Amino acid sequence: MTKNVLVLFGGQSPEHPVSIVTAVGVLNALDRNHYNPIPVGINHHGDWVLAGTHQPDDADWSVATLINERPVETTHTTALSDELPEVPATDTPVALRSVNSSTQLIDVEGNVIADIDVAFPLLHGPNGEDGTVQGLFETLNLPYVGAGVLASAVGMDKHFMKIAFRHAGLHVGPWVTVTETDWHTNRTAVLEEIAKLELPLFVKPARGGSSLGITRITLLSELEQAIEHARQYDTKVVVEQGILGREIECGVLDGLNGAKPKASYPGEIVVTDDDQDFQFYDFTSKYQSENSAELSCPAELADDVTALVRAQAVTAFQAVDAAGLSRVDFFYTYDNELIINEINTMPGFTPISMYPQMWQRTGIDYPELIDTLLALAQQD
Known part of the structure; x- marks a missing residue:
């Protein structure tokens, strides 16, 4: 029996286009034998838009078909183009409602489009990754992928995040x-x-x-x-x-049925683009240049440092009471100090993003990762 998955993307933050590309990756990797995707985009006005109305049968999803553009012959790419995509305006928004302990997606006239079994929010930034949409799902009693209200809010606020890390005994920079x-x-x-x-x-x-x-x-x-x-x-x-040292990242995946969260092999970002002056790993180098950076995973670290990174990543995950998934970023200084930078409770999740790439190298591929996250969301 397949379950209906609300794949929610877009949003009102500046990370809107990143979320769209993430949704394309998830939709193409979703196990259609177990899950039926119901893609919904949130446009810049805050309207919820039923997506994929031009999606051809049995075809791979693309950015164009997801945002309701008719498919055209294009060269497939995993990076964002210079013309950033966006969820279109609509006169026929959709909404969620709770009826008799079930959650329904409805149109403007109240007609039921689908019963929703679980939500997969792929929103980045404010009004999506910060606990707001998680609160909506909680009021609807709708299971969802990822961190809850508190962890999402703390993980989004670098000030309170650092306070939580310090309390957990992690080394935080000034x-x-x-x-x-x-x-x-x-x-x-x-x-x-x-x-x-x-x-x-x-x-x-x-x-x-x-x-x-x-x-x-x-x-x-x-x-x-x-x-x-x-x-x-x-x-x-x-x-x-600023901290002089190497930038090390580590993925954390929650444990099923009460098991302890586990950490991926640590990864290291190596900026390689010679044509642009990337002073740090910025938006352009992350999403608009396929050749600007490479992931070294496992990162070249001594065994004891690798173990420390993985252990502290789990500590950080638990310090903010996260759930589902997170990416934890560290600095490893030339004085051999490990300093935590931040946690991302909904990290970049396109197929080329660092979080799924680290798990790929650790032994969990992209489709399995998605399936695990949906299972975590639905467990009692």
Whole structure:
């Protein structure tokens, strides 16, 4: 018996196009013997749009067919094009409702499109990865893939995330948080506090993702402009002291039936693009250049360091009370210190994204990973 899976993508955050590409990957890998996908996109207005209305029978999904464009002859690519896709506007939005302990997808007239058994939210950023849509699913009593309300919110907020990590005994790098109130009423004191950090600095939206809004600065004269840039994405900003070292990532996958979460082999991002000056692994190098970066996995680390990365990744997962999946990012310094950077409770999940690639190298391929996540969502 197949189950209906609400594959929810798009959203109102700047990571909207990344989510669309992620959904294409998941739809093409979903086990159709067990799951019937019901793709729904959220457009920039917040409308829910029934997707895939031009999807040909028995054809692979593409970005075009997912956002209701008629299929055309294209060269398939796993990277985003310069013209970023978006969920279209609609006069006929759809919605979820709960009736007699079941969840239904309905049209504007209240007609039932499908009964939904489980949701697979593939939303990144605010109003999707931050606990908001998870709260909606909770009120509908609808099982869903990934972290719950609290873990999603903490995992989205770099300030509270760091506090949780410190409490769990993990090594966190120096940072300063700049709130909206601080910036308008206490700016001089905030800038003086930031000046105590060692350059270079990374200025980030506190609740952003996919490296959007991040600036690396090497001069304090660049600080205010960098904060203003980050504030275009979030009114709360974190300024982190740059850490000299290797960037190591590790995937965490929850355990079925109460088993302990497990960690993938650690991976390391190696930026390789010679044509662009990627000062860090930014949005363009992640999603719009297929040749800008390579994943080294397993990362070349001593056995004891590899074991430490995997153990601390699980500790970080549990520190924020995550569920389902997460990617944990570390710095491994040249003084042999392991410093945690952040956790992503809904990491990039396209077939070329680091999270599924690390699990592929650890022994769990993309379709099996998706099947496991859906099983985790539905377990009692």
